[in-house]
Structures are given as C-alpha cells and as structure tokens.
Amino acid sequence: MSAPASCSALWASSRPVRATQPALQQPGAAQAGRRDRLAVARAGKQQDAAVVEPPAATPTPQQQHQGDPASLAASRRYLSLLPPFLGRATDLEELSPGRLWALTQPLKLDWQAFDIRLRMVVARLPDGNMLVVSPIAPTQEALAQLAQLGGAVRHVVLPSSSPEHWFYGPALCAAFPDAAVWAVPGLLEGKGLPFPFFQQYMGGVKPRCRVLGVDPLPAELQGQIETEVLTAPFFIEAAVILPQHGALLLADTGFCMSAAEYGHLGAGNIKAAKKVGVWDRLGPITKVVFDKCPEQGRAWVDAILARQTWDTVVPAHATAPIRDGRAAFKACFDFLYQ
Template sequence: MFSELAPDLFVLSEPLSFHGFEIGRNMVVVRLPDGDLFVNSPAGLTPDRVAALNDLGTVRYVTPSSKLHGHLHMEEYERAFPDAELFAAPGLDRRRADLAFDGLLGGSPDPRWADSVDQTAFLGHRWLTEIEFFHRPTGTLILGDVCYNLGPDAPLKTRLAARLFGMFGGVSVPLDLRYTVKNEAAARRSVERILAWDFERVVVGHGRVVERDAKRRVREAFEWLY
C-alpha cells in the first residue's frame, strides 16, 4: 500500500482522472524522529489505509501543497486521527471554511517539523501559491502541481496529450502554469530557493517519482523562466 522510498519516507500512488486524462496522484508520508507522521497531499482513507498509517507511526501533521492540491480528504484525517493537526496552504482557509486548521503554511518551515522538513513557497503565479517541501535526511524534494513526470506507464490517451503539450518523458511544468505566471522574477527566486536544496529525489504530485539526476531535471524544467 505504502512504498518505502527511503528510511522514514513513504509514498502512496493512486489513480486520478483530470478532464478525462489519467495523471495519477502521490501522497507522501514522512516519519519524523519522534515517530510522528508528516502527511502531504493526503489520499482518501479506507480501513486498510488507516491501519497502515498507524503501523508507520502517529499521524500528526496533515498538509496540502496549495489551495487546489492535496486538501480534498483532510476532513477524513480529522475524524480518523483526533490528535492530527491540519494545516492550510495560502487561500485554503477561506476555501475550506468547514475545516478548523491548526496552522497556516508559508515560506519558512513550521517549527513542529523544521528539524527534518524544510519548506518554501512558489511565488509569482496569478492566483496560486504552492508550498514545496524538502526532507533533509533522504534528500527528497516534494512538489505539488508545479511539475509533472508523465512517462510510458501512463495510459495512451494521457501519453498522447503529454507529447502534444511537451510534457512527456521527463519532469515538466504544465503549460497552464507557465502561461499564468505574472511575476517571472518572483518565480525565478522561488526556483532558486528550491535548487539550493541538496535533493537527489523528487516526488511530484502527478507522475513517477524521480530517482536519478533530480536536480538537473528540475532545473531544466524551469529553463523557460530564464
């Protein structure tokens, strides 16, 4: 159910259809040194998933990447794990007024997980701020929607569309995000902060985990900004 990518780092991949195209989605779980679990982009819960998470540790922090990515099932974690703390990405507290958030995510890591997980904000977009995370012990960058990695394992319809939009076979920035960046200087500064991290692996919100040449591939994905 949860694949262990490295010690204390787990991913759950599941299908996701977006406008008729199967792009998949990845949920990331980081086990902190005290056994608490940091959950990013939470997937829907089933009894088996609840049991699997309890086997990994104590679900403590539940985070989205943005007001669009990774928030749809947060209420399930609130019910299943009464001690869990929910965090809002910029704008999500207004969009999900039904949830009682315990904190707001920003461009600096929250002290509750800062010893293991760093974070920054991707800025410059017209209407969306995404929070990016970095798990220091495993050198893993955790992204939401700013990069996809769609490859030959994707369904034919998705592969064809990815080729058409220049997003097939490698780490790539979706065209809709490229065209809606309003402040390229702010976006470049955001990318430079991300590239300053010493990461060797990338877990994207949609697509395959990147295990080789991760920093080079992310840098190349953002060459259009320079």
C-alpha cells in the first residue's frame, strides 16, 4: 500500500464560510459521468421535483451578536456531560458550495490546549432538505447556523457507538421533530460502551429510529448515502459515504492531527501523536479494535475501498477534510495487511 500522506499537504484550514472556498473533489470522471447518465435517466421521473434555490445571504450568528459579547456567550451556553461542560462555540465551514458543510465544536476541558473537536457534517439532499451525520450540541448558535443554510433537517445519522457521536442526538432531534434517526446496528440495544441510563436517555427518539444497513432507505436517500459497518466488542462504527459529494465520513476509525493545525502543542503531545500514528497523517486511533478483530477490519477496509464513490475523507475529530483521501485511507490501515 502507499506511503502515509501528509495531512499538512492535504488539509484545507478551517475558516469562515466563503464562496471562494475550494469544493470537495469529486470522484473520477468515469464515475461522475456514470452519475450524470443516471441523473438523465431519472429526469423523466423527476420532472415535478423541487428546484432547490440557494438560500439568501443572511447574517451569521457571529454577525448578529457583533458588539454584544454577552449575547454571543449566551448563544453558546449548553450544559453537557461531555466537555466543555458549560458551553461551546460552533464553527461553520463550507466543504462544497451550497451542498456540504461541517459544524465543529470543541471537545476538551476549558484549560486544555489540546482540542480533538467534534464535527457534524450536513449534506443537502436533492429535495432541498438536510441530512446530518454525528450530531453536535444544539446550542442556539449551532441551530442558527443550521437555519442559515436553508432547508429542514430530515435525517440524523448516529454513526458510532462511541458516546460523543450519539450523545447529542436526542437533543438535536428535539429541535427537528420530523427528522428520522438512523443508528448503527446494536446501538439501540446498548451494545456499545456502557452508559448509565442509556435506554431512558434514548427513549425519546427510539420510536423514529431506523437501523443503518438493515432498514430500507427512503426514496430521498437513495443514491445519497452508503454505509459500511464495523462491529467489534464494545465498538460499532458505520463509515458513511456521501456519493454525490465524494466524501467518506469517519467517526473514530480515522484521526489526523496536521502539523499546520496542531503545531502549537507541546513536545509531549506531539510525541504521543507520532507514537500512535496520527501526527500529520490519517492514522488508526482505534488500532486496538483492529488488532483484536483483524479479519473484520480487513473486510471493512476492502469494502470501503471497493466503493469508487468517494475520494475525500472527513473525520469527525481533529483535522478535516483530507483531500487525497483514498491514499490516506489506504496508508492508515497498512498494518492490517502486513
């Protein structure tokens, strides 16, 4: 397999949304052509489909609170069992103009310099509504940013049994009562990491929960989402592929700390990141899972690489996106084939 790809070379730095920000690379020309032909073939059946207009420009939450730091702080206040415990800012980044975004919040204690972050990806569906993957805390600021994008949230994906990727699901879904919830197999039965009062906590969204890879996708998600599920003791993760955006979303299986973004950290943190193989490259932060289940791991990696509908990796933590994603993903899991 190929040598590790440098995250510094591949990373597009987070910044406020701009129309000139580079879009996600799309899959190869042959794949794009295939999708175009499929789109033409479907055109006769979709003449009545809604034409999605880009939302009118509206002030960002930061602009709305400009000159009023107390109001901005209030919009970020959120009590949580996950750090930071009292509140968090939300950064909105446009990954593909008018089509794909990342909303990122800190995931660290207030006094820590090392922030692994938590990233929710929002994709616009052909009907103008939204699909979100890996919910973040629904602060007033985050909800305002979602509203700014236009379109209603209709589908929420809980891609992992790791608590940070489902913990905010019930609260976010409370803001979008018409949204369907998609969970990895076994999550609703509590097969992930033990969590006190899990069944009671998830009880409010269970009636509208469906299972990824088990329940059939509705018409509006056909061709919009693909998943490959990895199941191991106390660990379940679905790699989520968004074919129309050429993106592979990873919850915990891939992790990159680019030197450009994390170079301010102390020598000890950098040394530790290099030791586990995530410094300036996409690395397997959950390597222990793959070491215990190498056959399942190889099958999962092979199934993802067999899909030609993605070439950019968007991890839910730390640095993202990683543009030359296929090379980085292959290098990440080289150890499974040695």
